[in-house]
Amino acid sequence: MSETTIGNLADPAARKALTDGVERTPGSAKPDPILKVDTIVRQFGGVTAVNVDHLEVQKGLITALIGPNGAGKTTFFNLITGFDRPTSAGKGAHWAFDGRTLDKTGASAVAKSGMVRTFQLTKSLNRMTVMDNMMLGAQDQTGEKLGLSWLKPTWAKQEKEIAEKAEGLLERFKLLAKKDDYAGSLSGGQRKLLEMARALMTDPKMIMLDEPMAGVNPALTQSLLGHIQSLRDEGMTVLFVEHDMHVVRHISDWVVVMAEGQVVAEGPADTVMSDPAVVDAYLGAHHDTDLGDDSLLEDDDPMEKQIEAEVEAEEGKA
C-alpha cells in the first residue's frame, strides 16, 4: 500500500477512513501493517500464557493492547521484542517487523531494526545521570566502538549532536532540570518519562510502551498523551499496553483485546468495548448469572444469627 491511498495520518478523518475499512475480527488484515505476527505460543509448564494466531499492527496509528491481568500482554511484548523465545519457535512461529523477519533475532537487534520497547517495571540506569541514560539511547555511536573510543576527536562532534537531541527530548518530557541528577533519585513517574524519552533517543519506527501511564500523575498524563499523539502525527507507530480505559479511549486509533493469551477482539476504541468477547474477558462470561443463594448474603441470615448466639454464649461463660 502506498501513502497516497492511506492519506496523511495526522488527520483524524484519514485515520477514521483507514480503520473503517478494517474488519473488526481478531487477527484482521490491515492495509499497511508494520508488524505481522503468526502462531506465537508461549507456555510456562502447563500454562499457555500467549497463544496468538495472527495479528497485524497498522503503521502510523496508535494501537492499544488491553486485557485483564494475566492476559499475556507483557509476555507477548517480551516475545516479539526478543526478550523471550516462543515455545512454538521453529514450529510455525513467525513474525516480521517492517518487512524484516524477526524469528531468530535477539533483543538488541530487534531494537536496532526500529522496534523499541519500554518496561512495565521501569529499568532506569540508577547509578548514572539522567543525561547519560539518554545518551545511551542514541544509535550508531562511533565512540561506542572500542577501537575508536579513546580518540575523542573521532566522536566529539557526534556526542555534541546527541547531547543536543537528548536535551531537546528532556525538555519535552519536563526532565531537563534533572539532567545531572542520578536516575535513581527520580520518582517512579519521572523514571517512566525518562524511559520513554530514552526509547525515543533510538529514533524508533515503532515504540512499544508497557503501561506508560501507571504511576504518572494526572496532569503529566495529559501532556504525555499529547506527546504520544504528536509522535504518531510525526509518523511513528505506537503500540501500548494500558489499563486506564480513559487513556485508551482518548488516544488509541485501534484497540486489540487479549484474554487468556489469545486475541479476542479488535476494533476502534468506541465500539470494541461493547464487543461481547471483551465483556466476557473482563467480567467473565457468566457475570450476570446467579451463582448461588443470594439470601446467604442478606442481613437476616439464619446461619449468621446462630453464630452470633454461640459467640454470646461463650462470652457469657467467660
Added chain:
Amino acid sequence: MDQFLSILQATVEEGIAPTTAGVAIAVIGLNIHFGFTGLLNIGQAGFMLLGAYGMAITLTQGLPMLVAVLVGLGAAVLFAFLMGAPTLKLRGDYLAIVTISAAEILRYFGRLAALEPWTGGAQGIFGKNFQPAFIELSFFGGGRFDLLPFSYRDAGGTPVRVISLLLLVVVIAALVMLLTGARTSKGPLAGLASNRAVARWGSIGLGVLTFLLVFFTFPVSLPRTGTNGWWVRGVAWGLVALCLLFVWLLVRSPWGRALKGVREDEEAMRSLGKNVFVIKMQALVLGGMLGALGGMVYVLTSTVQADAMGRSLTFFAYTALLLGGAATIFGPVLGTVLFYSARILIRNAANAYVPDGWMSTQQTDQFSYIVVGVGLMLLVIFRPQGILGDKRELRFNV
C-alpha cells in the same frame, strides 16, 4: 623514635615496590571488570599468572622481551575468550564460579611436575633465568641514586626529619580537606575549594609537596639498574601511569558509558539496541590483559611461582579496589599502595612493639592480615564507596 621512623621507612619502600605496582595494574584491570562493567571476576590472579608465565617462559626460550610481553598478553586474551564465551550470556554468578575455578586450574597446572621443563613445577621459574633479558634493556646506567637530590640527612639529621614528618601529616590533611571540600562542599576548606581554580591547582600543588616531603623524610636509595633497582620501579610505575591514562580515555568515552549501562541493567541496554555480550567480552578481555601485564610486573623482581598468584592475591586485589573506590580512576592505585604499605606498617610495628612472648614474628605477619581484614570490614560499614568513591552512587541499590 628511630625505630618508629625506620618502620615508616620500610612502609614507604613497600609502597613504591614493583610488586605493588604490578598488583596496582591488575587492580586497574579488575576495576574495568567489577567497577565499571559489574563483571564479578574472582580469578584476576589467573590472568596475572598467565601473564607472568607467558613472559617468563618465552624469555627462558631466548626470545626477545617484546615477544614475551605479547605472548603473555595473548594468553590472557585467549583465556578471557575461553571463559567469557560460555558464561557472559548467563547471569553474573556463573562468571564468578568459572573465573575462580579457572584461576585455580591454572595454578595447579603451573605446579604440575610434568610441565617442569617449562614452568619449573612447584619451584617455579627462577628470576635469574628470565630477569637478565629485562635488565639488559635498561638505559638508567650504573651506580646508585636517591629519588630526590636532597634529603633530611643533608639538612640536619633526625630533628629535621621529625619536623618534615609532622609537616607531611599537615600537608596530607590539607590535601584531604581540600579534595573533600571540592567534592561535597563540606569541611573546613569548603569555602576555599568552591573556587575551582584554587581547588585544582591547590590539590596539584599539595600533591607534589606530599611527594617531595615523603621522599625527603624517607629517602630511598637504590641501584639504578640491577634486579631490584630504579629501572624496574621506573618501568613498573610508568606502566601504571600509562594504564591509568588508557582507562581514563576509555571510561570518559561513549564506550565507557555503555560499560556502566551494562553494569546497571543489561535488559535496558538490550532494549536500546546495544550488544551486551560484545561489550562484556571487550571489558573482560581488556581487564584481563591489564591483569596479565600486572602479573608480568609483579614477578619482575622475584620468581614466577604459581602459589604466589593464588586466590588470596585476587582477594587482596578486591580489597585494594574497594579501599580505593571502585569505578574511580585513581582508586585502584591509591587502594593498592595503601593496602600494601599499611600491612607492612602493621607487621613491623607489631614486631617492634609487641613483646615476642605475646606474638612471634610469624604471628605478627598473620596479625597484619587480621588487622587489614578488620579494617576492610570497617571500611565497608562506614565508607562503602571507598576512599575516592562517590557516596551518591550507593544510595540507589540496583
